[in-house]
Amino acid sequence: MLTEEQIADFDRDGFLNSGPILSTAEVDSIADGLAGVLDIGPDGFGEGQPQPVSYRDLRSGAAGASANPVWQIVNIWEASPAFERLIYHPYIVKAISQLTHETDLQVWHDQIQYKPAETGGATTWHQDAPLWPIIKPMTPVSAWIPMDDADEENGCMWMVPGSHKWGNQIEFLRTQGHLQTLAEFNNLAGFEPPGGAAPTPVPWPVRRGEISFHHSLTWHGSPFNTSHRPRRAIAIHYMTGAARFDAGGNHLMKQFVDLADGAPMSQAGPHFPVVCRDGEPVGVPAQLRSAS
Ligand SMILES: O=C(O)CCC(=O)C(=O)O
DSSP states (O other): OOOHHHHHHHHHHSEEEEEEOSOHHHHHHHHHHHHHHHHHOTTOOOTTSOOOSEEEETTOBTTBSOSSOOEEEETGGGTOHHHHHHHTOHHHHHHHHHHHTOSOEEEEEEEEEEEOTTTBOOEEEEOSGGGOTTEESSOOEEEEEESSOBOTTTTOEEEOTTGGGSOOOHHHHHTTTTOOSTTTTTOOOSOOOTTSOOOOOEEEOBOTTEEEEEETTSOEEEOOBOSSSOEEEEEEEEEETTOEEOTTSOOGGGGGOOOOTTOBGGGSOTTSOEEEETTEEOOOOHHHHTOO
């Protein structure tokens, strides 16, 4: 359980570090799960084999592979029992319930972001909710879990305190896509928040075993990994019982939603597992407890 003070810090800043929560064995088990998926590779999954929804280099473009890749794997929980167990983790689920002030939660999707040692690229400044136009309202909260200590050298996230209270600013953030290296990442320029003060980005190191939480309107991103260490992390994006389907938008996960416009996402089906009901985590399903 989070303390009242932690919840108040999150409400003020839009992000929070839980402190040490996960055991070495728990983190090892997801790191092993990721290693298995990386071994298979983006094109190695056979038909009918459990597999992620997407596996690609976020930095590759029309010109092909990028010299500075960020490997994104969406819904690794569908390919790896270790990650499927993680989405139900009672501490994480309870914390998300406390931070969203909601009693019913579902997984919206997850995503690995893996920045390889020395060459890992940037995840440019953004807010999550505006990139998720098929669900409303813009209230999800995410848990971000590193498999390596994440610090400034290997491309930890940066956050802007209080930015979750400034509404949808994605068009401004898109103008900041040139900020990619550690040296330039705090140079956000050209936005005046309500109240007049300048946005003050802060590096957000998170150690192995700790869990970081961020609101879906919090400004965040992460620069290059120039260290000799990988930076492997998973974000689990949770939506609340208030989430409704907006059929007018588009998103990778839309292919799995067969609902009328405005219908509750609680009816969206098995790609969006329910993890909390009436304020209580549902727990890890029995068949998953010993699956490897
Ligand atoms: O892992 C990263 O550096 C960025 C992750 C992210 O954008 C997110 O969790 O919303």
